[in-house]
Amino acid sequence: xxxxxxxxxxxxxxxxxxxxxxxxxxxxxxxxxxxxxxxxxxxxxxxxxxxxxxxxxxxxxxxxxxxxxxxxxxxxxxxxxxxxxxxxxxxxxxxxxxxxxxxxxxxxxxxxxxxxxxxxxxxxxxxxxxxxxxxxxxxxxxxxxxxxxxxxxxxxxxxxxxxxxxxxxxxxxxxxxxxxxxxxxxxxxxxxxxxxxxxxxxxxxxxx
Amino acid sequence: xxxxxxxxxxxxxxxxxxxxxxxxxxxxxxxxxxxxxxxxxxxxxxxxxxxxxxxxxxxxxxxxxxxxxxxxxxxxxxxxxxxxxxxxxxxxxxxxxxxxxxxxxxxxxxxxxxxxxxxxxxxxxxxxxxxxxxxxxxxxxxxxxxxxxxxxxxxxxxxx
Amino acid sequence: xxxxxxxxxxxxxxxxxxxxxxxxxxxxxxxxxxxxxxxxxxxxxxxxxxxxxxxxxxxxxxxxxxxxx
Numbered sequence: 001x002x003x004x005x006x007x008x009x010x011x012x013x014x015x016x017x018x019x020x021x022x023x024x025x026x027x028x029x030x031x032x033x034x035x036x037x038x039x040x041x042x043x044x045x046x047x048x049x050x051x052x053x054x055x056x057x058x059x060x061x062x063x064x065x066x067x068x069x070x071x072x073x074x075x076x077x078x079x080x081x082x083x084x085x086x087x088x089x090x091x092x093x094x095x096x097x098x099x100x101x102x103x104x105x106x107x108x109x110x111x112x113x114x115x116x117x118x119x120x121x122x123x124x125x126x127x128x129x130x131x132x133x134x135x136x137x138x139x140x141x142x143x144x145x146x147x148x149x150x151x152x153x154x155x156x157x158x159x160x161x162x163x164x165x166x167x168x169x170x171x172x173x174x175x176x177x178x179x180x181x182x183x184x185x186x187x188x189x190x191x192x193x194x195x196x197x198x199x200x201x202x203x204x205x206x207x208x
Numbered sequence: 209x210x211x212x213x214x215x216x217x218x219x220x221x222x223x224x225x226x227x228x229x230x231x232x233x234x235x236x237x238x239x240x241x242x243x244x245x246x247x248x249x250x251x252x253x254x255x256x257x258x259x260x261x262x263x264x265x266x267x268x269x270x271x272x273x274x275x276x277x278x279x280x281x282x283x284x285x286x287x288x289x290x291x292x293x294x295x296x297x298x299x300x301x302x303x304x305x306x307x308x309x310x311x312x313x314x315x316x317x318x319x320x321x322x323x324x325x326x327x328x329x330x331x332x333x334x335x336x337x338x339x340x341x342x343x344x345x346x347x348x349x350x351x352x353x354x355x356x357x358x359x360x361x362x363x364x365x366x367x368x
Numbered sequence: 369x370x371x372x373x374x375x376x377x378x379x380x381x382x383x384x385x386x387x388x389x390x391x392x393x394x395x396x397x398x399x400x401x402x403x404x405x406x407x408x409x410x411x412x413x414x415x416x417x418x419x420x421x422x423x424x425x426x427x428x429x430x431x432x433x434x435x436x437x
Contacts, residue, residue, distance in 0.1 A: 005211045008222050015218060020211075074414060076407040093234070097407045109395050110404060115234030125226040138222035141230040143211065150209040156400035164233040167258060172228035190339075191233045207217040 007084065008138040018089065018137075020147055024072055024079040032088045036121050043127035077115075080147050082140055090140040092117040094148050096155065099162055102182050103195050111160035111195070112152040117144050145177065149201050159201025164191035178204055259337035259361070260322035261293055266358045267312050282311035292323075299324060318365045336364045377402070 001022045006015035071077055076097040082090040092114065099113040119140040121127045128135045152159050164185060165173045170192050173179045179194040196204070212218070268278050275293070279286035284304045291298040305323050309316035320326040321333065340361040379387065391401050412422055416435065423431045 001209070003209060003211070006213070006218060008218060015215060074407070074411055075403075076411045095234070097404060097411055106395075108393070113234065114232050117230060117232055119230070124229070126229065135226075139218055139225060141225050142218075142221040145230075146211055147209060150211070154209065155403075156396050158395065166229070166231040166233045168229045169231045172224065172230055176224040176228070188233060205212060207212065207214065207220065 005082075005143055007082070007089070007140055007143060010135045010138055016084065016137075018082055018084040018140075018143075020080060020082050020143060022078055022080050024081065026072060028088065029079070029081075029091060032091070032120075036118075039121040039131075040127065043121060043124075043130045046130040047127075078151070080144055082143055084137065088120065089123060089137055090117075090119045090144050092144040092148065094151065096157075101160055101162065101195060102193060103180060103197065106160060106195075106197060109160060110155070110157050111162045112148050112155065112157060114145070114148050114161065114163040117141060117148075119144075146205065149196070149205060152196075152201065158198040159196055159205075160198060161196040161201060163194055164188045165194050166191065170194075256322045256334060256337045257324050259340050260319065260324075262340065263322070263358070263361065264308065265293060266354060267362075270355070270358065278311075282307045284308060314362065314365055336361060 001020075003020050004017050005020050007018045008014070009016045072079070076095055078094050078096075080092040080094070081088055093116040095113045095115050096110065099111065101107055101109045101111050120136075122133070122136045123138070123140050125135045125138075149159050149161055152161055161179070163173065163179075170181070173194045174181050177196075178200050179196050180200065182193045182195050184190040185193050268275070271278075273281065275289050276286055278284075279289050284307045288300055288304050292300050292304075300323055302320065302325060305319050305325060306316050308314075309319045317326065318333070322337065340357055387398050387401065390396075391398050394401060394404075396404070416422060422434050424434055425431050
């Protein structure tokens, strides 16, 4: 799968074409992580040194990529990349079998689970602000999230989606995306499990 | 896949995304150890701030105090209390923290660190704050779990 | 999406009945359900091949081993 979608170029404020695709090259991702990490660290350091911080230090957990070759061949796992002019701007890993719905009204039904989603650090406003640099692209994470919802519909899961939100992102998933906070998961360090019903997914895609 | 082509939709979603981090924790058990070492040596102000707000909320609810009552009893500005609980970027004044510390019988310097007024690299405090923030929620009744979490956190703060 | 190929599936009455029932329960088409089953089978098999074990844990926290060959 490879499709053209729009993200926003922050410099011009205008939508530009980008590609979202699901054919994964592991080496590609590893290289990119190597590029992202120094920027995130620099931003995290800058944030930690600023005195006026009610702000967030990024909790970007970097996946241990070393043992992942086998996982890439699994049907249950899917990676998405988002690239602009050949350069990767975001990645997402979703999974369709190891998790199912927890909301009582749809308990046990399959969903698309977002294991990992990340926009390159130069696209994250708060990180770039800490470094005193301009944000490059906007809505990258949004497009990846949208792809997960669309995949859920294509699979026949009707838009049902699940994820464990890190503490700093709960507001985003609950208030902005409209997911239901179901409960804290003791098997995942008490992270908040958030879930979409088909109706909520519909509303998200339509823009409400 | 039919992605949304509406410009306004995109602009609105971009606006929302820019206000937050969008991190999920599916792979949390498989963190790259090198990365973990690097990041965990930094004080995480967000976590301690969240823990600070939750601490205040739980302590207040445990004593069955409204914000007005707490403001009165601790002799602090009600407006500031409201802002502390609702505005993530708001920084309380040192006097308010001091007053609250006294009222809640907590070490003032610790509270200052949590509230983001002091920068101190304390990994133990950060870890305890993460655990506490994850175990508590800003809703109505204080559950037994929250009570236990609060007790443990307060004990930790007082110990050092 | 990826191009698809067609396969005919010959199932017994009982198998068909289970497929129907699960489809309703999971709110999935029969094809989607078979697809999920295949994914699960591959995932479990991959991990067992690596030397891991798959367990069920019952309400009393007693573990029973399930192996997929």
